[in-house]
Amino acid sequence: MPMHEENDELSDAETRAHLSAIGDDNEIPGDEILYKRLPTDEKEWLVKDQITGKPVRPTSGAFVPHPDGISVYRNSIMASQDPPLGPADLAVSSTNYILSFTAAQARSISLGIKNDAWPEGIADADHPRNAAHALIVGLEKLGKKEKIRRQKEFSRLDFRFVYP
Amino acid sequence: MNLCIMLGGGAMTILEDRRPVSSGATSQPDPPPELPNVDAARQFYLYGADAVYYGGSYVTTLCAYPSASGIGRREALLEEAARELLRLRKLPQGWDGYRAAQISKAAIYGAGWVLDAILAADSCKPQVFPTADGGVQIEWYADGDEITIDIDPAGEAAVLAEFDGETVAEDIFDPQTPDESILQIASLVKEISARIVQAKRGNRADARGK
Numbered sequence: 262m263p264m265h266e267e268n269d270e271l272s273d274a275e276t277r278a279h280l281s282a283i284g285d286d287n288e289i290p291g292d293e294i295l296y297k298r299l300p301t302d303e304k305e306w307l308v309k310d311q312i313t314g315k316p317v318r319p320t321s322g323a324f325v326p327h328p329d330g331i332s333v334y335r336n337s338i339m340a341s342q343d344p345p346l347g348p349a350d351l352a353v354s355s356t357n358y359i360l361s362f363t364a365a366q367a368r369s370i371s372l373g374i375k376n377d378a379w380p381e382g383i384a385d386a387d388h389p390r391n392a393a394h395a396l397i398v399g400l401e402k403l404g405k406k407e408k409i410r411r412q413k414e415f416s417r418l419d420f421r422f423v424y425p
Numbered sequence: 426m427n428l429c430i431m432l433g434g435g436a437m438t439i440l441e442d443r444r445p446v447s448s449g450a451t452s453q454p455d456p457p458p459e460l461p462n463v464d465a466a467r468q469f470y471l472y473g474a475d476a477v478y479y480g481g482s483y484v485t486t487l488c489a490y491p492s493a494s495g496i497g498r499r500e501a502l503l504e505e506a507a508r509e510l511l512r513l514r515k516l517p518q519g520w521d522g523y524r525a526a527q528i529s530k531a532a533i534y535g536a537g538w539v540l541d542a543i544l545a546a547d548s549c550k551p552q553v554f555p556t557a558d559g560g561v562q563i564e565w566y567a568d569g570d571e572i573t574i575d576i577d578p579a580g581e582a583a584v585l586a587e588f589d590g591e592t593v594a595e596d597i598f599d600p601q602t603p604d605e606s607i608l609q610i611a612s613l614v615k616e617i618s619a620r621i622v623q624a625k626r627g628n629r630a631d632a633r634g635k
Binding site: 306321382383384413 | 519522525558564
C-alpha cells in the first residue's frame with residue numbers, strides 16, 4: 262500500500278477517534294443540515310468589511326460555545342414534525358438570521374454533533390422546534406488560543422443564510 | 426478622557442464636563458472656534474467632505490463614526506465604543522434565544538481598557554460583539570485582513586490577527602497591564618486602519634474616474 266494512502270487511513274482513524282472522544286454522534290449523517298440562529302439583528306453577529314461596508318461572514322464570536330456546546334437544530338427532525346417546521350420557526354425575533362451548514366462541514370474542522378432534544382432552562386422550552394435541538398461539541402474544552410482559532414475556522418465555513 | 430471612566434456608573438459623556446453655572450444658564454459657553462490655517466485647508470482639499478476639523482487640522486473620517494464638531498476624534502471613537510459596550514451590558518440573560526450569559530462587568534471593563542490603550546485618532550471604528558459566554562469580542566476586518574480581540578467573562582483578553590493570510594499576532598494578555606502585546610495590537614490597528622482609508626480613497630478615485 263502506498264505510504265500516502267496509509268497516512269490518509271491513519272488520519273481518518275484518528276479523526277474518527279477524536280470525534281468519538283469529544284462526543285460526536287456518528288449516527289447523525291454528514292449530509293444532515295444544521296441550523297444556527299444569529300440573534301437580535303445584523304449588528305450583533307455579522308462582521309462587515311470596513312472597506313466595502315458589506316457583511317462578509319458571522320463573527321467568530323457567534324461560535325463561542327455555551328458550557329455544553331453550540332446550540333443548533335437538525336433539519337431532518339424539524340421536517341418530520343407535524344406540521345413540518347422550517348428555518349422561520351427557529352427565529353425568536355423578526356430581526357434574527359438563520360444560517361445553515363452540514364454535519365460534515367462541522368466535522369471537517371474536527372467538531373462533533375450530538376443530539377440534545379428538549380433542552381431545559383430556556384425560553385419557549387416546549388416549542389416543537391426543541392425536539393430537533395442538537396449541540397456542536399469540541400470547542401468548549403479547548404484552551405483559549407486554540408478555541409479562538411477554531412471559532413475563526415468555524416466562522417469561515419461556507420454557510421447559507423436561509424432566513425429571512 | 427479614559428473610556429473606563431465613561432463606563433463607570435452609567436454613560437458619562439464628554440458633555441458632562443459642561444455643567445450649568447447658574448439657574449439662568451444651561452451650560453458653560455463653548456470656546457470660540459479655532460480657525461483653519463493654510464495647512465489645514467490643504468488637508469481639507471485632500472480629504473474633501475471626508476474630513477472634520479479639530480485641534481487645528483482636518484482629519485479624514487473615511488473610517489470613522491460621524492463625530493460631533495469640537496470633540497477630538499479619539500474621544501468620539503471612545504464615546505461610541507462606550508455606548509456600544511453599555512448596550513451589550515444591558516442584554517438580558519438568554520439574549521441568543523438559548524442560554525447566553527449576561528455580558529459580565531469584567532468583560533466590559535476589559536474591553537474598555539483594551540480600547541483605551543489601542544485606539545488612536547486615526548483608528549478605524551472597532552466592531553464590537555457580545556459572546557454567548559458573557560464576554561466581548563472586538564474586530565477589525567478589511568479585505569481578508571482581520572484583528573480579533575476576545576475578552577472573556579473574567580476579563581482576560583486574547584488576540585488573533587491575520588494579515589495577508591499569515592498570523593501576525595496570537596497572544597493572551599491582561600487588559601489592565603499595558604505590555605508588548607498591547608503595543609503590537611495598537612500598531613496592527615494603525616496598520617489596518619491605514620489600509621482601510623487607503624482602499625476607500627482608491628475606490629472613491631476609481632468611482633470618480635468612471
